[in-house]
Amino acid sequence: MSSPAEERIVPEARVPRWDAHADVVVVGLGCAGASTAIEAARAGAETLVLERASGGGGTTGSSGGVLYCGGGTSVQKACGFDDSPDEMFAYLRASTGPAPDLEKLRIYCERSVEHFEWLRSLAIPFKASYWPHNFEPWTDDCLWYSGSEEAHPYRELARPAPRGHTVQAEGSCAGGPVLMHALEQALRTAGAEVATDVRVLSLVRAGDGGIVGVVGRHAGRDLHLRARRGVVLATGGFVANRGLVARHAPQALALEPLGGAGDDGSGIELGRAAGAECLNLSAMAYTCPVLVPFELIRGILVNRHGQRFVNEDVNHKRIGEELVLRQEGRMFLVVDAESFARPSFPGIELVASGESPGELEAELGLPPLSLAKTLELYNAHAAQGRDPLFGKRAAFLRPLASPPYGTFDCSVGSGAPVCVFTLGVLWTAPGGDVRRPDGAAIPGLFAAGRSTSCLSAQSCGSSGLQIGEGTFFGRLAGQAAARERA
């Protein structure tokens, strides 16, 4: 779907005529592009949003509409949860990879309450209610623990608070469309224009290296669109570009892509053709909601050696990351009669059962005695209400000692729900300026959303970060792009 490399940059001198002008041209109408456009238009910039599809929405439009916000939002307070920007910062710092961008992280946390109120001011509905589970609400409730805040080691590093804020809508995965509808309404009210069915093929570059416009294709015609102040790439990730995934993150090829067809990396390709540095192209976010309902957390997850490897009460994204990156894609859930429950997500099959660990080992092809020793150790500790290996919370600890035992296969390729999206991005400054390898900004070029670096750097362990950072840093990019050029 993307254009050949040699066409991605068009020198300004070769533009035959400008078909239209705007101060700010935004490429892509997901949550990041919409937020960018709202703020650019409100700052007084003539703003044009180009969307490849026939309507806005992007990947956000088919999501549940969860935003990771905190520091003491009105909903957190109404539900009786105490939070602060510092606690939020400490949690995110610990859970987003070995080297998150601390400057962006700090801004995001300090302004999260304000950002949440900004969203509410756009008439985006949030119910002042708490959802007491570690998975996206299937009701119209709002606030939940969408990360591993309550789990080891995070609970020792930051005071836990739920920060997943779900847009109010009836039913599962219904908040995203409501969110996008409100954002699109707001951008039109602010005076931004939207052109759909326009695929951006190229950036137009001036003699000084700055970006001054784009070439878009609409109904078979090339349109040359001048951007007086800036172009903002808000085109999403690249999980739908199988070639790029194969080249940079082959471990993800076997997994279900999480994202729309528009997530083909077109903006990332445009940015790097303009000289941008890319970061984390090999990094992926994994989702793996196998421990739903939550009774299943009382079971244990073991690898192909029969060993535990994670506290089962962490967020399912962290479990997915462990599974794919550290356990060769092989994982079994072992339960006893008391912890047995039927998994909520389809595809997770009961593959073994028996009166003793030995029977399971034989059925599963695990090394003899391996599961037995794992259970002896787990049970000895669980009887004391503790898990000194991985730190699972006492609430989920109970010896697994009530036969029959059962085992669900949660391995990659077993049918279990293991999905993936990309974390590889264009490098940007906090304000959204796209950076070259030496750190210098490319004049006139900005990025927002999943096509650029926000908080989930090498790792994404919490739900709601993508829309949270997409809308927040989209706003900053809109404000930056709307400024007159130096």
Next chain:
Amino acid sequence: MSSPAEERIVPEARVPRWDAHADVVVVGLGCAGASTAIEAARAGAETLVLERASGGGGTTGSSGGVLYCGGGTSVQKACGFDDSPDEMFAYLRASTGPAPDLEKLRIYCERSVEHFEWLRSLAIPFKASYWPHNFEPWTDDCLWYSGSEEAHPYRELARPAPRGHTVQAEGSCAGGPVLMHALEQALRTAGAEVATDVRVLSLVRAGDGGIVGVVGRHAGRDLHLRARRGVVLATGGFVANRGLVARHAPQALALEPLGGAGDDGSGIELGRAAGAECLNLSAMAYTCPVLVPFELIRGILVNRHGQRFVNEDVNHKRIGEELVLRQEGRMFLVVDAESFARPSFPGIELVASGESPGELEAELGLPPLSLAKTLELYNAHAAQGRDPLFGKRAAFLRPLASPPYGTFDCSVGSGAPVCVFTLGVLWTAPGGDVRRPDGAAIPGLFAAGRSTSCLSAQSCGSSGLQIGEGTFFGRLAGQAAARERA
């Protein structure tokens, strides 16, 4: 040490004068640059090698001079080992990451015997002798198992053969200088010229995007050097560029860099300024020779949960990769009285000892019972001569049941020898042509050695690959660059 991004590409129109001309300009005089120059000069191209230091050698010059060759070399035959290109291919395919470049791998294996003879034809000495250990010879012996060929799972995937070929020299780490001396001799004999103390700042680009020369700095002066046929970047990796490492592979910052000061990524930066695709910037190779002498392989390695995680008889590079990427940098070696030995490498300290696993757990801060259960399981299997969890070979299996027990700390930061070098590269075709993101070659630009993609893609589990592929693909790049331009 590298030039600012905006200066890395100089348009040909801005070259004031050409100070010198050659058909082929090679940047960097390590093993790859030297091999490139030999073949370019032999193909009839006027060849100029530019080296930043006052003499050649690069990282190869301070190494042991090990090359990964096989398929039935004269030394393999003389030592009585049977090998074939297909077995070599099967081993390397399985041990170089999830998606190695199969085209390059195939060529490398099929031509390895020829390549080894080419090296011998340059009077590079190799003794026809076998070194029966899984670590670089400290004698003048040649052939050894430099990877994990004999270990699970590789031994089931390919018939094992030793393929580490060490240049003959007295003492440890002495082969590299001998190798470089011979290569430099050969390139001069072939008629290539070398200019030292020349730091290449920029590539010169023609109007069609092709590379037609370089700008080098010598004694404070800028020299404009025309390359009629091609420029070959043979500048090494980027482990000495702490900024790049921090941005792309922060997990490596705490480790000892393995490489010279020249490994600052200058060629990679030049290549991508010219539009090259980079691959695997976050990938690293790890070395971790803690199980020397080999008696120590009879001990077990455990993580901070007291669990085993690897067959201890794999190559130390694989152990290092596990340690850093999957065990959070924490690793203990547990031995009993019979398997005790003093580690050969300094920095590996005995940190606990006791009559029982429980005493070790307490001293090390491991979870109570964890090491005990691990030993019960390991010993039960070892008594039967097998290791169904990780597949350690029977020769190293014996119950650890002779107190006192001892534990060496092999963790990152403990003082144990854990080193790192970069696997991030410019993407190239098998012939060395540097590729853009869409796969098209950049006319006139080639790369060889650690600055480009050869065989060790996302993972490097065998010693000798760097010099093996650096010399082999250096030769191909020299041949390609020496051809007339289309």
